[in-house]
Amino acid sequence: MSYTCYLGGMEVPTPAKLTVKVKGKNKTLVLLNEGEVNFLRSPGLTEITVPLVFPMLGAARSPSAYLDMLEDLKASRKTTQFILVRSSPSGRWLFDTNMTVSVEDYNIVEDATKGLDVSVDVSLKQWRDYGTKTATVEQSAAGEQTVTVEQERDASTAPTAKTYTVKKGDTLWAIAAKYYGKGSEYAKIYEANGDKISNPNLIYPGQVLTLP
Numbered sequence: 001m002s003y004t005c006y007l008g009g010m011e012v013p014t015p016a017k018l019t020v021k022v023k024g025k026n027k028t029l030v031l032l033n034e035g036e037v038n039f040l041r042s043p044g045l046t047e048i049t050v051p052l053v054f055p056m057l058g059a060a061r062s063p064s065a066y067l068d069m070l071e072d073l074k075a076s077r078k079t080t081q082f083i084l085v086r087s088s089p090s091g092r093w094l095f096d097t098n099m100t101v102s103v104e105d106y107n108i109v110e111d112a113t114k115g116l117d118v119s120v121d122v123s124l125k126q127w128r129d130y131g132t133k134t135a136t137v138e139q140s141a142a143g144e145q146t147v148t149v150e151q152e153r154d155a156s157t158a159p160t161a162k163t164y165t166v167k168k169g170d171t172l173w174a175i176a177a178k179y180y181g182k183g184s185e186y187a188k189i190y191e192a193n194g195d196k197i198s199n200p201n202l203i204y205p206g207q208v209l210t211l212p
Contacts, residue, residue, distance in 0.1 A: 002086075002089065003084060003087075004084075004087070005085075006081065006082070006083040006084075006174055006178075007069075007081075007083075008069040008072075009080065009178030010061075010065075010169070010174060011173075011174055012052055013052055013054060013055070013059075015050050015052055015053075017051065018049070018050060018084070019049040020046060021046065021047040021048075021049075022044075022046050023044030045126040046125075047124070047125050048082065048099075048125075048126075049123055050121070050122045051119070051120075051121050051122075052066070052120045052122060053117050053118070053119050054066050054067075054118045054119075055116075056115075056117055060169060061169055065169070066120070067108070067118075070120070070122065073103040074106070079127045080101060080103075080178070081101070081177055081181055082097070082098075082099050082101045082124055083098050083099075083182075083183060084096060098182060099126055100126070100127045100128075100181075101126055102124065102125050102127050103123075103124060104123040104125050107120065108120050162210065162211055163210055163211060164179070164208070165207070165208050166203050166204060166205050166207040166208075167205055171186075171201075171203070172186035172189055172190060172201075175209070175211075179211055186200065187200075189210075189212070192212040193209050
């Protein structure tokens with residue numbers, strides 16, 4: 001089985017392992033004469049620890065490119081997609097892990113005994129869409145009150161960019177993963193830009209692509 005990993009819209013070196021913590025929110029109370037009672041609640045947010053190793057030599061990107069991406073996500077408080085694609089030895093797609101996350105923390109380790117590579121432990125936390133509601137209270141002449149609740153637009157329906165300017169190191173798979181949540185949706189971008197892209201594996205910095 002082979003793996004391909006994406007974070008921040010970039011393909012990153014595949015981690016040797018993942019630590020996934022699914023947090024529970026259930027609470028147990030002891031009631032007099034009744035014993036223990038377990039109150040079931042919705043599960044908490046999933047936390048993922050990703051140990052990454054960024055090669056200093058012989059890689060498409062330098063460690064600083066990955067570190068700049070992590071710092072931008074953390075400092076700007078942006079969410080992104082963490083994607084781990086699993087494929088068979090023949091190249092057939094099996095399944096993927098695709099989760100909207102925030103970068104909570106990351107620790108950089110430079111160990112002279114491990115050569116020039118830079119090791120980074122990245123802590124990610126699941127992010128869920130949410131919306132807000134506005135309640136309006138009106139009172140009639142007879143003194144009766146009515147409450148109207150309006151659902152405001154949640155973050156998942158916010159407008160998205162309609163074009164994207166290709167940067168060095170980009171691939172259609174990575175762009176699709178960033179904007180659609182699945183790299184396998186790259187064909188949508190390819191088909192919408194047939195006048196600009198003759199080969200889906202060949203895109204160039206500076207190209208302005210339409211995102212359908």
